[in-house]
Amino acid sequence: MLKEKQGSFGKGFLVKIRIILWLAKQLQVFFSVNAFLFLKEKGLMITIILAGGKGSRIGTEKALIELESRKLIDLVVHSVHGSKTEDFFVAITKNTPKTAVYCQHANYKTLETLGDGYHEDLGCLLSRYPEFVSVACDIPFLRSAHIDALIDAYSRYHTSITGAVPLAIVPKGISMGHTFEHEGKELVACGINVVTSSDESQPLVFNDPLLAINVNTASDLRFALQKDCVF
Known part of the structure; x- marks a missing residue:
């Protein structure tokens, strides 16, 4: 001002x-x-990488955490680039000033939301883009095929899609996202979705235990570093 x-x-x-x-x-x-x-x-869709959280459990901006000398945001962007998505943006907030600077230097297009909370920020993004793929910035083992599967599911169901992993295959000891039941199975949301204004959501189940790893804590980071399949 x-x-x-x-x-x-x-x-x-x-x-x-x-x-x-x-x-x-x-x-x-x-x-x-x-x-x-x-x-x-x-018939195309954009992806928005959510990188505006406070990272309070790990004490730093998660997008800039490094795995094998590559930042989490770069790993996610790599997978987005290889997918069917037509374009992508990184959603930043007042909580992530260093991420904003890094994205500028990396020539990643950004959108700024208020940083008042996950659902509030999604509402802000929905007011601009009525449907989009949302991807958390802290998923080191995200693959282009995961994003393509979300887009294909949206083409079939034309509603919000929630990416999930069966609880039974989630690696022990990692912090888990929201758990819910669908068709008699316990599922764990894995931070990738198609977001729309619909009140309904169709789960899309991935039988990939590594997709359940979100780097929320120091313990999650140590677990991810033990894996040998990071790009």
Whole structure:
């Protein structure tokens, strides 16, 4: 926010600057919405990498944690690049200033949300993109095929898709996401979804135990480092 000062710039100048900034924001929203409509018309979908969390359990910005000299955000971007997704953005917040700087240097396009919580931020993103693939930034063993499967499932069901792993195959000792039951099986949400405004969600089950690993704690990081299948 610009503050009014006495000096070389008068109030009229500051008003013009505010108008220009407001118009720039409206144009950004306009082009974002129209880009989404173009992608929808072509049957395509974007991916948004969620990288705005506080990382309170591990004490740092998770996107910048390194596995075998590669940052988690870069591992996820690598998988997104190889998938069917047409384009991607990294969602950042006030909680992740270093991630924002890194994305700028890496030429990753970013979207900023308020950082008031997971569901609040998704609501903010939905107001701009009515459907998209969401991927947590802390999934080191995400593969392009996982994202493609989500997009294919959305094409079949035309509703929100929740990526999940059977609880029975989740590696012991890692921190787990939300657990729920579907068709008599206990499942663990793994941080990859197709997000829509629908109240319904269709689980998509992946029989891949490594996909259940989200780096939320130091223990999760140690477990991930033991694996030899990081890119």
